[in-house]
Structures are given as C-alpha cells and as structure tokens.
Amino acid sequence: MLSVSPESVALREPWQQGFQQWHLRSKVPQIRYMAFLTAMLYFLYASIEYNMALNFSEIRLLVHGFIVPGTLLVISAMSYYPRLYTWMRLLLTIAPVCAMATNLWLNLGKPDFAFFAPEIYLCIFWTFTVSGLTLKYAISAASVNVLMALLMTVNRGVNAVFIDLHLLWITSAFLFGLLGGMVMEKAQKTLYLQQMDLAWSASRDSLTGLWNRAKMTVLFEQEKAQALDSPAPLSLIMLDIDHFKQVNDTFGHAAGDEVLIQFSRLLRDVTRPQDNVGRMGGEEFVILLPHTRLAEACNLARQLQAKIHACDFGTSGNVTASFGITQFRPAETFSDILERADRALYEAKKQGRDCLVSLT
Numbered sequence: 001m002l003s004v005s006p007e008s009v010a011l012r013e014p015w016q017q018g019f020q021q022w023h024l025r026s027k028v029p030q031i032r033y034m035a036f037l038t039a040m041l042y043f044l045y046a047s048i049e050y051n052m053a054l055n056f057s058e059i060r061l062l063v064h065g066f067i068v069p070g071t072l073l074v075i076s077a078m079s080y081y082p083r084l085y086t087w088m089r090l091l092l093t094i095a096p097v098c099a100m101a102t103n104l105w106l107n108l109g110k111p112d113f114a115f116f117a118p119e120i121y122l123c124i125f126w127t128f129t130v131s132g133l134t135l136k137y138a139i140s141a142a143s144v145n146v147l148m149a150l151l152m153t154v155n156r157g158v159n160a161v162f163i164d165l166h167l168l169w170i171t172s173a174f175l176f177g178l179l180g181g182m183v184m185e186k187a188q189k190t191l192y193l194q195q196m197d198l199a200w201s202a203s204r205d206s207l208t209g210l211w212n213r214a215k216m217t218v219l220f221e222q223e224k225a226q227a228l229d230s231p232a233p234l235s236l237i238m239l240d241i242d243h244f245k246q247v248n249d250t251f252g253h254a255a256g257d258e259v260l261i262q263f264s265r266l267l268r269d270v271t272r273p274q275d276n277v278g279r280m281g282g283e284e285f286v287i288l289l290p291h292t293r294l295a296e297a298c299n300l301a302r303q304l305q306a307k308i309h310a311c312d313f314g315t316s317g318n319v320t321a322s323f324g325i326t327q328f329r330p331a332e333t334f335s336d337i338l339e340r341a342d343r344a345l346y347e348a349k350k351q352g353r354d355c356l357v358s359l360t
C-alpha cells in the first residue's frame with residue numbers, strides 16, 4: 001500500500017492546481033461515453049412516451065427524442081476537442097437543469113405525474129455520479145434542480161398521498177448522489193497524490209531531493225530541443241566534492257550525508273529557477289544551464305566556488321569542489337556532453353582540485 005508523505009506533498013509545489021487540471025482531463029472519457037449512453041436512453045424514453053399517446057406527445061418527441069439527446073451527442077462530440085472543454089462543461093452543467101425544468105413543465109399537475117417523477121430523481125443522481133461533472137459543478141446543478149423540484153411540486157399539483165414519498169426520493173437522490181460524488185472525488189485525489197508521489201520518487205535523488213540521473217537525461221532532451229529551436233546556447237557544469245572519501249572516513253557516513261544535503265541546498269540556492277540541478281551519484285553533481293554561454297557558465301561556477309568556500313558544512317567544516325564546464329554542441333547526446341564535462345572535471349582534479357576547467 002502506498003503512503004503519501006506530507007514532506008513529499010509539500011515539496012510538490014501547489015498540487016491542488018495540478019490536481020484540478022488532471023481531474024478535469026481524467027473526466028473526459030466518462031463525459032464522452034456517459035453523454036452518448038444517456039442520449040441513447042433518451043431516444044428510448046421518447047419512443048415509449050410516443051407510443052403511450054400522451055398529451056403533448058409531439059413536444060415530448062421533440063424534447064426527449066431530439067433536443068436532449070442532440071445536446072448530449074454534441075457534448076459527447078465536444079469531448080474530442082480540448083479547446084471546447086470549457087463549453088462542454090458548461091453545457092453539461094446546464095443540461096440536467098433543462099431536463100428537470102422540461103419534465104416539470106410537461107408533467108406537473110397531470111394525473112400521471114408519478115410515472116414521470118423517476119426522471120427527476122434519476123437526474124439528480126446522474127448529475128453527481130454519472131455525468132462526469134466535478135463535485136463543485138455537480139453540487140451547483142443538483143442544488144438548482146432540487147430547489148426547482150421542491151418549489152414547483154410541494155403544495156402544487158402533486159397528489160397529497162404521493163408527496164411524502166416524492167420528498168423522500170428527492171432527498172435520497174440528492175444525499176446518495178452527493179455522497180457518491182464526494183467518495184469518487186476523494187478516491188481520485190488519493191490516486192493523483194499517489195501518482196505524484198511515484199513520479200516524484202522516480203525523478204528525484206532520495207538523499208538530496210535533486211533531480212536524479214534519469215530525470216536529468218529527460219530534462220537535457222527538453223532543453224536541447226528548445227536550444228535547437230530558438231536557437232539558444234545551453235551549457236553544463238559538472239562538479240565533484242574534493243576528497244569526499246576523507247570526510248566519510250574522518251567524520252562518518254552520516255556527516256558525509258549531511259555535507260551532501262547542505263551542498264545540494266547551496267547549489268539550488270545559487271542557481272537560477274530555470275537551471276536544472278541533479279545528483280549523478282556519489283559526490284558528483286550536474287547543472288544544466290539553458291540560455292547560457294560557456295563564459296556565463298564559468299561565471300556561475302566561480303560564484304558557486306566562492307559560496308562553497310564561505311559555507312560551514314557543520315561537523316566536517318569546509319569542503320571544496322572541482323568544476324568541469326562545457327557548452328552544448330548541436331546534435332550531440334547527453335552522454336556526449338557529459339563525457340566532455342567529465343574530461344574537464346578530470347583535468348581540474350589533475351590541476352590540484354578546487355578549480356575550474358572549461359572545454360568548448
């Protein structure tokens with residue numbers, strides 16, 4: 001069973017906004033198929049009504065056989081076009097209200113009202129659990145419907161024997177519908193958070209919270225596409241803490257971990273929001289710098305070096321790092337640019353560490 005830790009939730013930025021977008025998207029297939037199925041059932045409803053030779057049978061045929069299913073089929077078709085989603089939801093919110101109003105208009109005060117009353121209850125329940133509307137919209141539409149049904153039927157045109165049952169069914173439809181809608185939305189929220197949790201742990205280094213190697217590869221591909229499109233420069237810094245083995249050997253593995261965490265925080269603080277900082281493993285880090293030339297990357301590396309010098313890493317005191325810096329060449333892969341940065345870093349280590357080497 002997956003658990004959603006508050007820490008990772010907090011690190012995931014404003015997830016509510018992400019959830020709303022994800023939730024709306026996840027509802028699209030439901031809206032598509034349920035609108036289609038409901039349209040088919042309305043065709044059936046219209047044909048039964050027509051065969052019963054009721055009052056207003058032409059109007060019933062027009063409403064239940066054309067207007068309502070027509071609207072539902074339009075909603076179903078709109079689900080294929082993302083740019084129409086706002087209109088699709090609006091229509092879907094209005095549709096049950098129109099269906100309810102039409103039912104009351106056609107049947108209220110008639111002796112056979114009770115035959116057609118189930119559509120009222122079903123409509124309320126449908127809005128919450130079947131329609132595909134999110135809870136907020138479903139509550140709005142169902143509340144309007146309940147108010148309308150109550151105002152129009154209580155003391156007006158509904159048989160006194162039937163009224164208590166009528167009220168019971170309206171209340172039940174609303175409460176069961178609301179409960180169903182709430183349970184579904186809660187389940188989807190949990191699912192979304194679990195999905196986010198999995199995505200988070202699959203892309204992050206668990207010790208430092210920086211991007212891991214796999215995610216850095218993906219980010220590189222995205223930045224590369226943008227760099228080629230714009231076109232714009234893209235640079236990379238590879239840095240490695242010097243003599244880190246000694247930190248572990250002298251102060252213990254826990255102190256070494258603390259240095260890695262603090263070092264990562266420093267990298268995040270000094271870099272810009274658009275820069276991607278990753279831990280490639282051990283005490284080796286990579287920073288991908290979009291819209292940055294080699295000379296600018298060297299400046300940033302110098303700033304980092306100064307911050308590292310000035311930082312007190314607790315038990316372990318001061319540490320230094322070596323830097324390999326390079327700029328992206330069109331058509332090269334992540335392995336290619338890493339290999340060049342690694343050569344520069346090796347050279348920096350060879351030159352005595354705590355220094356920068358750049359390779360074009």
Ligand SMILES: Nc1nc2c(ncn2[C@@H]2O[C@H](COP(=O)(O)OP(=O)(O)OP(=O)(O)O)[C@@H](O)[C@H]2O)c(=O)[nH]1
Pocket residue numbers: 207240241242243244245246248252253254255256257260281282283349353
């Ligand atoms: N505490 C801690 N240590 C780690 C972690 N991952 C790797 N190490 C240690 O990092 C050390 C890296 O040592 P080396 O590769 O010899 O590098 P170095 O001592 O920094 O030497 P230079 O890079 O040549 O300056 C090893 O002792 C690893 O055990 C980690 O997650 N936590």
